[in-house]
Amino acid sequence: MAHAHHDHHGHDHHGHSHAPKDFGRAFAIGAGLNIAFVAAEAVAGLMTGSLALLADAGHNLSDVLGLLMAWAAVIMARRAPTGRRTYGLGKGTILASLANAGLLLLAVGAIVWEAIRRFGAPQDIAPGPVIIVAAIGVAINTATALMFMRGHGDLNVRGAFLHMAADAAVSLGVVAAALVLMAKPEWRWIDPVISLVIAGVIVAGTWGLLRDSLDLALDAAPKGIDPDVVRAWLAARPGVTGVHDLHIWAMSTSQTALTAHLVRPDTAGQDQFLDSVCHDLSHEFGIGHATLQLETGETGRACRLVAAHG
Numbered sequence: 001m002a003h004a005h006h007d008h009h010g011h012d013h014h015g016h017s018h019a020p021k022d023f024g025r026a027f028a029i030g031a032g033l034n035i036a037f038v039a040a041e042a043v044a045g046l047m048t049g050s051l052a053l054l055a056d057a058g059h060n061l062s063d064v065l066g067l068l069m070a071w072a073a074v075i076m077a078r079r080a081p082t083g084r085r086t087y088g089l090g091k092g093t094i095l096a097s098l099a100n101a102g103l104l105l106l107a108v109g110a111i112v113w114e115a116i117r118r119f120g121a122p123q124d125i126a127p128g129p130v131i132i133v134a135a136i137g138v139a140i141n142t143a144t145a146l147m148f149m150r151g152h153g154d155l156n157v158r159g160a161f162l163h164m165a166a167d168a169a170v171s172l173g174v175v176a177a178a179l180v181l182m183a184k185p186e187w188r189w190i191d192p193v194i195s196l197v198i199a200g201v202i203v204a205g206t207w208g209l210l211r212d213s214l215d216l217a218l219d220a221a222p223k224g225i226d227p228d229v230v231r232a233w234l235a236a237r238p239g240v241t242g243v244h245d246l247h248i249w250a251m252s253t254s255q256t257a258l259t260a261h262l263v264r265p266d267t268a269g270q271d272q273f274l275d276s277v278c279h280d281l282s283h284e285f286g287i288g289h290a291t292l293q294l295e296t297g298e299t300g301r302a303c304r305l306v307a308a309h310g
Contacts (some may be wrong), residue, residue, distance in 0.1 A: 003182075005274070012218070015132035017209075023148070023154075023157055024071065024074065025077070026144075026147035026148055026160075027067055027068075027070065027071035027160070028030075028071070029144070029147065030067055030144040030147060030148070030164065031064055031067045031068055031071065032158065033140050033143070033144060034060055034064045034067070034141075034144065035064050037060060037136065037137055037140050038057050038060045038061045038064060038135070040077040040133060041053055041054075041056060041057040041060065041134075041137060042054065042057040042061075042132055044129055044130070044133040045057055045133075047126075047129070048126040048129050048130050050126075050130045050178075050191060051114060051115065051118050051191050051192055051195050053130055053133060053134065055111045055114070055115070055173060055195045055199075056137065056170055056171060056174055056198060057132065057135070058107050058110060058111065060137070060141075060167060061107075062103045062104050062106075062107040063104075063163045063164070063167060063173050065100075065101060066096075066099075066102060066104070066159070066160070066163065067101035067104060067160055069096040069099055069100060070093070070096050070097070070100065070156040070157075070159065070160060071157050072092075072096070073092040073093040073095070073096035073156060074093060074156060076092045076093075076094050077089055077090040077092060077252050077254075082173075085104065087251055089253075090251045090255055091251065091252060091287075092252075093154075093155070093156050093252045093253040093254070094155070094213060094216045094217050094250060094253055095217065096156060096254065097155045097156055097159055097209060097212075097213040097216075097253060098210070098213035098217055100159055100163075101159075101206050101209045101210035101213055102210070104142050104163070104202055104205075104206040104209075104253060105202075105203070105206060105210070106125055107202065108199045108202050108203055108206075110124065111196075111198060111199045111202075112195075112196065112199050113193055114174030114192075114194070114195070115192040115193075115195040115196050115199070115232060118191065118192040118195075119240075120193065121190050127178040127179070127181045127216070128178075128182075130174065130175075130177075130178040131175050131178045131179065134171045134172075134175045134178065135171070135175055136177070137167065137171035137174070137304040138168050138171045138172050139166070141164045141165070141167035141168035141171060142164075142165075142168045143161075144164040145161050145164035145165040145167075145168060148160045148161035148164065149161055154253050154254045155209070155212055155213060155216065155253035156206035156253050157253075158209075159209045161173045162208075162209065163206075166201055166202065166203075166204075166205040169201060170198045170201055170202075172286060173197055173198060173201075174194060174198075176194070177190050177191055177193075177194040192202050216249075216250040216253065219249040219250070220249070221248040221249065222248070222249075222250045224286075225248060225256065225285055225286070225287070227248050230246070230248060230258070230281075230285055230287075231243050231246055233284070234246070234260060234262060234277070235283075237262070237273070237277055238273070239264045239265070239266045239273070240262050240263065240264050241264065241265065241297070243260060243261070243263070244260075244261050244263075245259070245260060245261045246258070246259070246260040246294075247259045247260070248287065251289060254286060255288055255289060256285075256286055256287045256289065257287070257288075257289040257290070257291075258281065258287045258289070258290045258291070259290075259291045259292075259293075260290075260291075260292055260293070261292075261293045261294075261295055262292055262293070262294050262295070263294075263295050263296075263297050264294050264295070264296065265296050265297055267294075267296060270294055274292055274294070277290075278290045278292065282310070
């Protein structure tokens with residue numbers, strides 16, 4: 001005897017909760033502030049000849065594009081499922097995170113290439129304007145990062161926070177380079193060196209986002225959810241004698257799904273049993289979309305999926 005049950009509770013205690021509704025406003029404000037700053041920073045970089053400023057402007061531009069992609073993905077994820085797209089468009093949040101990580105790594109390549117070129121032909125820069133522009137960047141990026149601080153459970157929002165926080169640190173590095181040049185004008189090599197440091201910061205901040213996004217895109221169990229622990233927990237439910245064909249994957253950066261076959265010979269109160277298990281899966285593991293199939297094992301034959309998936 002088989003029975004399937006879906007549960008859609010939104011609670012999550014393991015890093016995959018639904019993002020608060022006001023993050024749409026945070027995306028809009030963050031993107032607007034950074035677009036204005038990128039334009040100002042690029043102009044200042046060209047006028048002063050600072051590669052560090054131009055590198056930071058390129059990085060900030062990629063972050064603006066990332067914010068816009070993430071924001072669009074969040075809007076798309078709210079659309080109701082259709083007959084063809086039965087899960088809706090929630091997976092777009094994962095694809096946006098993956099694209100954002102790739103975009104940042106491309107920006108790193110451009111920065112490193114230009115920094116190496118500048119080592120052979122260092123340029124004079126005007127430290128004063130660089131300090132002013134970069135200091136503004138520290139303020140803007142810190143303020144933007146703070147707006148996303150509460151959203152670490154969502155990969156999109158976590159990525160936005162990490163990038164904005166990294167941007168603030170990078171702008172701080174640009175200020176430091178300009179201060180060094182004020183004291184030691186002959187140290188023109190400091191500008192490309194700082195640019196390489198910026199590239200390193202971007203890679204360090206992006207690597208985790210790339211790894212986690214790729215994992216979710218390939219339907220790996222979300223970070224923070226151990227399938228072995230979930231399997232043991234299901235096996236310990238009252239009356240359950242076996243668990244197989246267990247799958248856990250992300251429907252989006254904020255929603256986790258599970259399917260499993262449970263062997264439970266006692267069919268008494270199975271509806272109440274299913275409701276209780278699905279409720280607890282949501283609260284204990286943050287798995288809000290669970291589909292469970294019950295098997296009694298009365299035929300004496302094991303389910304054909306036992307050997308295939310365990």
